[in-house]
Amino acid sequence: MSARYPLSSCIEWQFTEAGDLDARLRAASAAGLELAEFHLWRDKPVDALSKALAETGMRLTGVCVDPRRSIVDPAEREEMVAAVRDTIAATQQLGKPDLIVASGFRIEGLSEEEHFSNAVAALRAAADVAEEAGVTLLLEPLNTRLFAAMYLVSTKLGLDLVEAVNSPNLRLLYDVWHSAVMGESMAEVLAGRIHLVAHVQMADMDDRHEPGTGSIDWATVMQTLQDLGYSGAIGLEYFPTLPMEQSLALTRQKLGC
Structure with missing residues (x-):
């Protein structure tokens, strides 16, 4: 039997019928959820x-660093760190959620090593900025279907980066859908390194809809997370x-949550 993980609604895309984002947050709470997340x-x-x-009494599990700036372009490094500072300051009143970095x-012309x-x-x-503020950064690998030239499109590479930085305030956001698009084996790419993953997001293949509308074997996904020892929330x-x-009822049924 799979563990019952707490669910976090992406109110960027969900409960839209409620209106503005704060109204969506209230609608998610009324639907029995305690966690939510959004993008910029x-x-x-x-x-x-x-x-x-x-x-x-809702809690945010993640907000994106805004504006988005490159981590591989030295010319944007100062702007990237400044964006982290600005986002930390802006989200203090939102409960200091984890901050998502692409x-x-x-x-x-740059080599892989560079x-x-x-x-x-x-x-x-x-x-270093996040550690000083007591905030966790979540590095998120994406996929080449949506972003052909994106640098980070591999879970392994993302975990390698987290390990290389070696900070308790940098962890990985693992997205089941992005990983599936890239043809990864979830059990293989996360084996032995689940302690570096602080958040997991989910959507079904192929079209990024709710679990139960596509081809992903959700019983296996959830059992794998449990077997690996994941103890965080599941971002919808x-x-x-x-x-x-x-949609939420179908999701709960498929995830066992």
């Missing part, structure tokens, strides 16, 4: 979200095809 914050009603969090795109060393330097500088980063109440 600069265009969001941060004060209203803070009030909704206080009134519902890699940026490959740079023509990409890696540049990324480590940027992430180490950002992790999918586009619902059903009214959200039905």
